Amino acid sequence: MSDVFQDALAGLAAIVGDKHVIVSGSDQEPYVVDWRGRYHGRAVAVVKPGSTAEVASVVRYCAEKRLAIVPQGGNTGMCGAATPDDRAGNVVIRLDRMRTVRDVSPLANTITVEAGCILAEVQSAAHDVDRYFPLSLGAEGSCQIGGNISTNAGGIAVLRYGPTRDLVLGLEVVLPDGRVFNGLRALRKDNTGYALKQLFIGAEGTLGIVTAAVLKLFAPPRSSALALLKLGGVEQALEIMARLRGAVGDRLGSLEIMSRSQIEAIAATVPDVTIPFALTTPWYLIVELTDTLVGVDLNEPLAAVLADAMEAGLAEDVILASNLAQAKAIWAVRHSVSEGNKRSGYVVSHDSVVPLERQAAFVANVEARIKAAVPHANVVMHGHIGDGNIHVIALIDRARCQDPAATAALVAEINEIVDDETAAQGGAISAEHGIGITNRGRLARVADPLDIELMRGIKQMLDPQGLMNPGKIFGAGAA
Secondary structure, eight states: OOHHHHHHHHHHHHHHOGGGEEOOHHHHHHHHBOTTSOOBOOOSEEEOOSSHHHHHHHHHHHHHHTOEEEEESSSOOSSSTTOOOSOTTEEEEEOTTOOOEEEEETTTTEEEEETTSBHHHHHHHHHHTTOBOOOOOTTTTTOBHHHHHHTTOOOTTHHHHOOGGGGEEEEEEEOTTSOEEEEOOOOSOOOSSOOTHHHHTTSTTSSOEEEEEEEEOBOOOOEEEEEEEEESOHHHHHHHHHHHHHHHGGGEEEEEEEEHHHHHHHHHHOTTOOOOSOOOSSEEEEEEEEESSTTOOOHHHHHHHHHHHHHTTSOSEEEEOOSHHHHHHHHHHHHTHHHHHHHHSEEEEOBOBOOGGGHHHHHHHHHHHHHHHOTTOEEEEEEEGGGTEEEEEEEEOGGGOOSHHHHHHHHHHHHHHHHHHHHHTTOBSBSSSOOTTTTHHHHHHHSOHHHHHHHHHHHHHHOTTOOBSTTSSSSTTOO
């Protein structure tokens, strides 16, 4: 290690303490490799500050020494946005130590938390005061709220509560020069100029480091009903969704769809998950109703709508969960999609969102085109059909992916098919996973040049040295 980097380590240790600076290669491994194991970077140090003041001091020090800064939450992202590149001077900043719940207000329905809080901890803190934080996704036991905010995470409750962007009232952010933007206001209405907090939500750590947030809380669901439907196609799911919305309104909390091939991939690779239903149709729809009132019988209206759907030929079978254990077993299948796909082969994953009425055409067209171009690909799908976000995944036998150049060409071919079909249906290439490293080339290909110009202008204004999470969203090294 050069003298410059040795001095840097001493400077960082002086801010956070020796034990909170990780320099060993083996100890750094969990922090320089993405969740999928696809990107492997380097870092001169992994630093774990314990307060916003320490984060600001670390960032200010890195800016002075021109060390690249890589903010990292739980490192559960799908696009490599929290992974350093291979330059020698990266400093990964992890907020693991910043897990304080600063305030909870049942009256205002707000909770103020530090960015290192695990999502499940935020949910639990809300539960302790008889409130509900609705963000929910498969990685909620390990992802951090700062990362959720920085990627504008979606999950299974967007249909009723919106994405993370809709759940944030205020933010505290350390800017690329070490100054602290203090926007921790728990206000439902604030029209005093630009909504600056929105710049940092979904920015993937390229404009600053989120250190704390004020989040919205809600009355908790106290009654629920869940069903699994076996369907012949996505068209039937959309018609059932329309009928449910007409009958139960906002009680429709979640609407999740999976292809048979997706569930088969889970059954083959995730042994601790049992598939609690027979696979007899091409598509499977999870419907969950919730209500904040105690003792409301939601099974009755759900059963009525689904009985009519069966009579109309929209569903081939319906399984109403008769108890909490059965409901959890069904959700366990849905929450295992990422793990199942990761174990099934080389994953070419997509995060497209299209208008609701175009989902059936999108699904049919994109599957046919991928199978025609890459016959050996196993095309699986799952997603949040209620908000138009269908994940199209091509699983490739890893034995076919030994040559990096050939693999890159194959991935590019599949990506172009999905992106072109997404555009043809009036959609966008990322609904909730973001851009990171994985999708920056795709973004450059499909985005309006004016959009890119404006984003680059914001990046240049806030981070003129290009040191904050370089190589993410834009090309490598781009400011």
